[in-house]
Amino acid sequence: MSDSKKKALIVVDVQNDFCPGGSLAVARGDEVVTPLNKLMKEFLDRGEPVYKTRDWHPAQTKHFAVYGGTWPIHCVQNTAGAEFHADLLDDPRITVISKGIDESADGYSGFDGTNLGERLRNEGVQEVWVGGLATDYCVKETVLDAVRQGFEVKALADAMRAVNVKPDDGAKAVEEMRQAGAEIVGNAKKAAGGS
Numbered sequence: 001m002s003d004s005k006k007k008a009l010i011v012v013d014v015q016n017d018f019c020p021g022g023s024l025a026v027a028r029g030d031e032v033v034t035p036l037n038k039l040m041k042e043f044l045d046r047g048e049p050v051y052k053t054r055d056w057h058p059a060q061t062k063h064f065a066v067y068g069g070t071w072p073i074h075c076v077q078n079t080a081g082a083e084f085h086a087d088l089l090d091d092p093r094i095t096v097i098s099k100g101i102d103e104s105a106d107g108y109s110g111f112d113g114t115n116l117g118e119r120l121r122n123e124g125v126q127e128v129w130v131g132g133l134a135t136d137y138c139v140k141e142t143v144l145d146a147v148r149q150g151f152e153v154k155a156l157a158d159a160m161r162a163v164n165v166k167p168d169d170g171a172k173a174v175e176e177m178r179q180a181g182a183e184i185v186g187n188a189k190k191a192a193g194g195s
């Protein structure tokens with residue numbers, strides 16, 4: 001009975017810096033807001049847990065190119081770029097998980113350096129639904145960690161978009177998630193799409 005399975009929704013990093021106009025904008029990243037808002041409402045209406053992760057970096061971290069890492073400066077704690085997209089559903093029942101706080105790590109996954117796994121286990125969650133930004137980094141790593149930690153995972157292809165540093169990164173990430181055991185729900189082309 002799949003209906004009796006305890007589920008949670010994980011909304012990954014739908015923050016200003018990852019949306020059009022942000023410092024690390026994902027093409028059409030803001031398109032994930034509408035489907036994720038609908039799902040968050042459905043989960044909350046059923047009394048199921050909803051988590052939002054946020055990239056929450058210190059001003060200096062080796063994650064940023066200027067300090068030896070990969071990325072332009074983005075989602076620095078307490079800046080406008082780190083705020084959730086203005087249209088993303090806000091609700092006191094949603095738990096925010098801050099990640100990427102460690103200045104010596106990338107912190108792509110919502111499980112990395114956080115208590116997300118412990119919280120899900122404490123709530124008896126068996127299956128997690130994951131969407132957000134970006135397909136080829138934080139969504140992928142969150143999905144892979146969820147699978148490793150023993151959760152069944154639905155990767156919400158209609159509700160994720162890719163950075164695509166290389167044009168096929170998003171498509172590769174979808175395939176990697178599928179091969180790891182996640183179920184890809186929806187249109188994988190959207191998940192892989194970007195520019």
Ligand SMILES: [Zn+2]
Pocket residue numbers: 055057063074075100106
């Ligand atoms: Zn980051």
